[in-house]
Amino acid sequence: MGKEKIAIIGSGNWGSAIAKIAGQNAARQPDLFEASRIPMWVFEEDVNGRKLTEIINETHVNEKYLPGIKLPENVYATSDLEETVKNATAFIFVLPHQFLGKTIEQLKGKIAPGAKGITLIKGVDVSESHINIFADTIEQELGISCSALSGANIADEETENFRVQTIGDVHGVSLCGALKNIVAVAAGFMDGLEWGDNAKAAIMRNGLIEMKEFTLEFFKDAKAETFFQESAGVADLMTSCMGGRNRKCAEAFVKTGKSFKDLEQEMLGGQISIVTAQDIHKFLKAKNRVEGYPLFEAVYQCAFEGRDVTTVTKSLNAKRPTNSDKTTQSSL
Amino acid sequence: MGKEKIAIIGSGNWGSAIAKIAGQNAARQPDLFEASRIPMWVFEEDVNGRKLTEIINETHVNEKYLPGIKLPENVYATSDLEETVKNATAFIFVLPHQFLGKTIEQLKGKIAPGAKGITLIKGVDVSESHINIFADTIEQELGISCSALSGANIADEETENFRVQTIGDVHGVSLCGALKNIVAVAAGFMDGLEWGDNAKAAIMRNGLIEMKEFTLEFFKDAKAETFFQESAGVADLMTSCMGGRNRKCAEAFVKTGKSFKDLEQEMLGGQISIVTAQDIHKFLKAKNRVEGYPLFEAVYQCAFEGRDVTTVTKSLNAKRPTNSDKTTQSSL
Numbered sequence: 001m002g003k004e005k006i007a008i009i010g011s012g013n014w015g016s017a018i019a020k021i022a023g024q025n026a027a028r029q030p031d032l033f034e035a036s037r038i039p040m041w042v043f044e045e046d047v048n049g050r051k052l053t054e055i056i057n058e059t060h061v062n063e064k065y066l067p068g069i070k071l072p073e074n075v076y077a078t079s080d081l082e083e084t085v086k087n088a089t090a091f092i093f094v095l096p097h098q099f100l101g102k103t104i105e106q107l108k109g110k111i112a113p114g115a116k117g118i119t120l121i122k123g124v125d126v127s128e129s130h131i132n133i134f135a136d137t138i139e140q141e142l143g144i145s146c147s148a149l150s151g152a153n154i155a156d157e158e159t160e161n162f163r164v165q166t167i168g169d170v171h172g173v174s175l176c177g178a179l180k181n182i183v184a185v186a187a188g189f190m191d192g193l194e195w196g197d198n199a200k201a202a203i204m205r206n207g208l209i210e211m212k213e214f215t216l217e218f219f220k221d222a223k224a225e226t227f228f229q230e231s232a233g234v235a236d237l238m239t240s241c242m243g244g245r246n247r248k249c250a251e252a253f254v255k256t257g258k259s260f261k262d263l264e265q266e267m268l269g270g271q272i273s274i275v276t277a278q279d280i281h282k283f284l285k286a287k288n289r290v291e292g293y294p295l296f297e298a299v300y301q302c303a304f305e306g307r308d309v310t311t312v313t314k315s316l317n318a319k320r321p322t323n324s325d326k327t328t329q330s331s332l
Numbered sequence: 333m334g335k336e337k338i339a340i341i342g343s344g345n346w347g348s349a350i351a352k353i354a355g356q357n358a359a360r361q362p363d364l365f366e367a368s369r370i371p372m373w374v375f376e377e378d379v380n381g382r383k384l385t386e387i388i389n390e391t392h393v394n395e396k397y398l399p400g401i402k403l404p405e406n407v408y409a410t411s412d413l414e415e416t417v418k419n420a421t422a423f424i425f426v427l428p429h430q431f432l433g434k435t436i437e438q439l440k441g442k443i444a445p446g447a448k449g450i451t452l453i454k455g456v457d458v459s460e461s462h463i464n465i466f467a468d469t470i471e472q473e474l475g476i477s478c479s480a481l482s483g484a485n486i487a488d489e490e491t492e493n494f495r496v497q498t499i500g501d502v503h504g505v506s507l508c509g510a511l512k513n514i515v516a517v518a519a520g521f522m523d524g525l526e527w528g529d530n531a532k533a534a535i536m537r538n539g540l541i542e543m544k545e546f547t548l549e550f551f552k553d554a555k556a557e558t559f560f561q562e563s564a565g566v567a568d569l570m571t572s573c574m575g576g577r578n579r580k581c582a583e584a585f586v587k588t589g590k591s592f593k594d595l596e597q598e599m600l601g602g603q604i605s606i607v608t609a610q611d612i613h614k615f616l617k618a619k620n621r622v623e624g625y626p627l628f629e630a631v632y633q634c635a636f637e638g639r640d641v642t643t644v645t646k647s648l649n650a651k652r653p654t655n656s657d658k659t660t661q662s663s664l
Binding site: 201202234 | 537
């Protein structure tokens, strides 16, 4: 078998972190990987009057998105997508989801036969009554096998100590990564209200159950164990609810009375965090299934329709009708 | 059917909180409960020169163990165990576990036929190679059916808003309540090291898995769902790892270098928190199964044998041999 040739599609905070790990790991296993030059595709921009690709290739630091962390010397930055993917056999998709569609179009017909991909893109692709994970989009559009990586990580923390476990549930892993954001907002509401660890833990538990039930309802091959036992499930949820950005914005939402839009601008530099709750609400509404997910709906209503956040714990009392109209037991 | 007559065996912090809830709920349902006088057994002691029973019966506040919280007027304190249980049909056991044996001896022959019990006693009864839950001890010794209550709660917080869900897994619920203490110590180590939310979440996830596996190995009728889905499992674990006493002591253990014994004296007024890790270690050693639970063992070794706490996350890499000698997959 030939060696794997890696192409990193993306170069933000998470993209740069994964480039460091991929570059190091390839260098350690030169029998398995084409390790001398690993291309990282950069959406070119000016940083203090210099091109970002130049800065990365001279200093080996992505000053803008992962400052202070040295990338290995075999990783090089390029703004040329075709060059990045030339002869590549192992694609790492790690770009903001809104750029995926256009990037896929540019990649069509330029992928080596037998190549495979892995996506680290956050979120899910929701359009009213359709929901899709990005791994499936990539598989369908590019005709390559694509897996997904998600789990407890914060890019700046993780580059020194990063472990990956493989499991068979691409849908479950992807939905964990998307839906935990809604639960983290609810957890942040509890922090904002200062209602204590019990209320927050109840929210997290019920949120994890709604995440699992949603995924099993709309992705028939997903597995409950992914949510309850895997790092991508319960551990990532805990991390997000203890320290994540959505949690932080939601806490500030309660304490300041400002809108999520303003807070995201102030606190996250414009990164959009609350959109998952809105997307999932629209999807559930189109499916006539809103009442099956009272916690998800409570988060949406508080963020966008002025619902009082002190009523969120009421969602824990709600009976959740299942899609087959059976009544499930109350969840707390 | 006659009305239920409640007897509360115990009057500490948790006992007083449950007395408040039981008194209120009985008063609301006088058709189901003998609601006019609900006895709470108090181990008599002097508080500022007065008897604790007198204080409680005059002020309706347990000044020593639940100060500032008003008990309902139908709850009365007595130091007479026989009077407490006379004609009682519904026993609430909520005393420190070291007093259970003697109390059971005093109760023998004094229990009305058909009575039932529920235990809120923390921990499990471990003696080298035997492990027993207190509900089973009560059933066997007193010949009454006994269930168990455990879950995310902190007595002072919960009296205004307390919900209970019944499930069929008495062993699972009881072991959740005991084993979470070991995991909370490990989580506290992470806080002491200031290693961030990812490391802590990984500890919590792996701890929950060890809790489940331990219980399924030694209590054949326990259910995995209790650990992953119920308040007694994942939610109580989260609460304990975010704010609990074991976590707090363990954090101080790392930061101060003091022994657990000293810290428990200083921080918990002598309440013993680390004993579960020691009990479970002895039990697993007697069963020759220590290596099946690397996180539990790491906590024990750090607390009692001088193991470096920075090595605790290594337990997450360990292969956990199962009892049947199959090798399970690595858990992170």
